[in-house]
Amino acid sequence: MSEISSKIEIRALRKSFGSNEVLKSISLDVAKGGVVALIGPSGSGKSTLLRCINLLVTPDGGSVRVGDTRFAFGEGTKLPDVKTLARFRATTGMVFQHFNLFPHMTTLQNVMEGPVTVRRMARADAERLARAQLAKVGLAEKADQYPATLSGGQKQRVAIARALAMEPDVMLFDEATSALDPELVGEVLAVIQQLASEGMTMVIVTHEIAFAREVADRLIFMRDGVVVEEGRARQVIDNPQAAATRAFLSHFHRTGALPPANAES
Amino acid sequence: MYQWDFGILWSYRWLFLNGLGVTVGFTVVIVVLGLVFGLFGAFGTLSRFRAVRLIALTFIEAFRCTPILVQLIWFYYALPILAGVEMTPITASALALSLYGGSFYSEIIRGGIISIDRGQSEAGAALGMTPGQSMRRIVLPQAIKRMIPALMNQSIIQFKNTSLVSVLAVPDLVYQSQVAAHDSYRPLETYTAVAVAYAAILIPLTIMVRRGEKRLAVGE
Numbered sequence: 314m315s316e317i318s319s320k321i322e323i324r325a326l327r328k329s330f331g332s333n334e335v336l337k338s339i340s341l342d343v344a345k346g347g348v349v350a351l352i353g354p355s356g357s358g359k360s361t362l363l364r365c366i367n368l369l370v371t372p373d374g375g376s377v378r379v380g381d382t383r384f385a386f387g388e389g390t391k392l393p394d395v396k397t398l399a400r401f402r403a404t405t406g407m408v409f410q411h412f413n414l415f416p417h418m419t420t421l422q423n424v425m426e427g428p429v430t431v432r433r434m435a436r437a438d439a440e441r442l443a444r445a446q447l448a449k450v451g452l453a454e455k456a457d458q459y460p461a462t463l464s465g466g467q468k469q470r471v472a473i474a475r476a477l478a479m480e481p482d483v484m485l486f487d488e489a490t491s492a493l494d495p496e497l498v499g500e501v502l503a504v505i506q507q508l509a510s511e512g513m514t515m516v517i518v519t520h521e522i523a524f525a526r527e528v529a530d531r532l533i534f535m536r537d538g539v540v541v542e543e544g545r546a547r548q549v550i551d552n553p554q555a556a557a558t559r560a561f562l563s564h565f566h567r568t569g570a571l572p573p574a575n576a577e578s
Numbered sequence: 579m580y581q582w583d584f585g586i587l588w589s590y591r592w593l594f595l596n597g598l599g600v601t602v603g604f605t606v607v608i609v610v611l612g613l614v615f616g617l618f619g620a621f622g623t624l625s626r627f628r629a630v631r632l633i634a635l636t637f638i639e640a641f642r643c644t645p646i647l648v649q650l651i652w653f654y655y656a657l658p659i660l661a662g663v664e665m666t667p668i669t670a671s672a673l674a675l676s677l678y679g680g681s682f683y684s685e686i687i688r689g690g691i692i693s694i695d696r697g698q699s700e701a702g703a704a705l706g707m708t709p710g711q712s713m714r715r716i717v718l719p720q721a722i723k724r725m726i727p728a729l730m731n732q733s734i735i736q737f738k739n740t741s742l743v744s745v746l747a748v749p750d751l752v753y754q755s756q757v758a759a760h761d762s763y764r765p766l767e768t769y770t771a772v773a774v775a776y777a778a779i780l781i782p783l784t785i786m787v788r789r790g791e792k793r794l795a796v797g798e
Binding site: 367369395396399400401402403404407409411413414415416417426427430431432472475476 | 708
């Protein structure tokens with residue numbers, strides 16, 4: 314056991330959709346409390362890799378370990394059953410590009426849903442927890458509103474609160490700011506940054522290079538299903554080694570202030 | 579010029595009321611049973627297992643693509659010979675109408691379920707829900723809202739379809755009015771009254787459905 318301290322360990326992960334090989338033997342470690350940013354052009358496999366970590370996508374080969382739970386895939390291995398999968402996913406939080414809030418529930422009910430249905434928490438306890446999580450993302454006063462009445466940035470912060478209410482060991486962000494209007498990006502990034510400073514282990518798929526440079530300690534650049542370059546975030550962004558990384562990063566402002574998080578919600 | 583005389587029907591009032599009771603009661607039974615069949619059919623077509631999907635689809639298409647009148651007669655005359663089970667006209671027609679309605683209900687239910695964005699069940703799964711939990715808590719509550727107008731519509735059709743059970747001598751409103759028409763030699767008055775009776779029950783229902791649709795649209 315060489316890397317017992319790592320929270321997430323991925324080995325030789327493979328995934329194809331039909332004849333399209335999306336992940337070609339990817340290995341990845343995330344230390345406890347580490348923040349890894351996954352960047353790369355669209356179609357590079359970064360979202361698929363992220364979805365393999367909580368097994369929303371079932372890998373074709375390789376292994377995934379989060380905490381003490383390890384799954385191996387490939388020939389001769391049996392796919393985990395739905396109960397095992399559900400229990401595993403309850404320990405990882407995920408935030409989606411399009412929020413995926415439950416439109417038939419209020420903000421508070423959205424955040425309570427995981428604790429009540431999955432963790433079988435008493436309603437009163439779940440409500441207390443949910444209100445605390447909403448307060449944490451600055452939306453305590455929106456508890457009784459429906460998602461349709463919120464701005465994109467507010468929706469995404471509710472989605473983060475919903476994931477946090479499961480008190481996960483790991484948070485996964487799948488392009489959490491890509492569907493937002495530019496002026497709303499900052500408020501979401503501020504929440505993610507706060508989580509990072511509290512020591513949450515996170516994997517972040519993002520196009521916000523300046524944010525990745527600021528918040529992530531490691532950065533992985535993917536292209537065509539392989540890891541092209543990997544290293545300390547600042548180092549890779551400021552001084553990329555591979556030509557492909559350089560070409561990709563040339564499209565972005567890499568430094569500078571993060572978009573401001575508006576004080577009021 | 580024909581001389582209308584609706585007064586003549588008054589002496590058959592108990593016959594009509596009796597028939598109306600059978601029609602309404604029958605509708606309740608076939609709508610409830612039909613919804614049960616429909617649920618099985620819908621989840622069957624959405625099953626992970628190919629064999630289950632195939633069975634469900636066969637059932638749905640068999641009942642959707644044959645006339646209900648033929649099914650009624652077939653259930654009463656042919657099924658007892660093939661399966662060796664004797665059925666009363668009421669059982670045979672309740673079964674045929676429920677399965678017929680169920681085949682349409684299952685398509686409505688299936689359509690409602692698959693109309694819900696995949697991201698919804700993904701979000702449920704990411705929280706650690708089992709597929710069953712995310713269906714119950716996340717997908718169905720949203721899907722049912724979309725299904726209700728179509729389900730109500732199908733139920734209205736089912737109500738009218740009960741008129742066909744008269745061919746198996748089930749004493750529904752139509753059957754009783756045939757009796758009254760033969761007895762009184764007043765078929766025009768009789769069948770006009772029957773048509774009015776069906777409309778009098780269904781028009782308020784359709785207004786309710788329309789109101790409901792509007793309310794659901796606002797709630798989206």
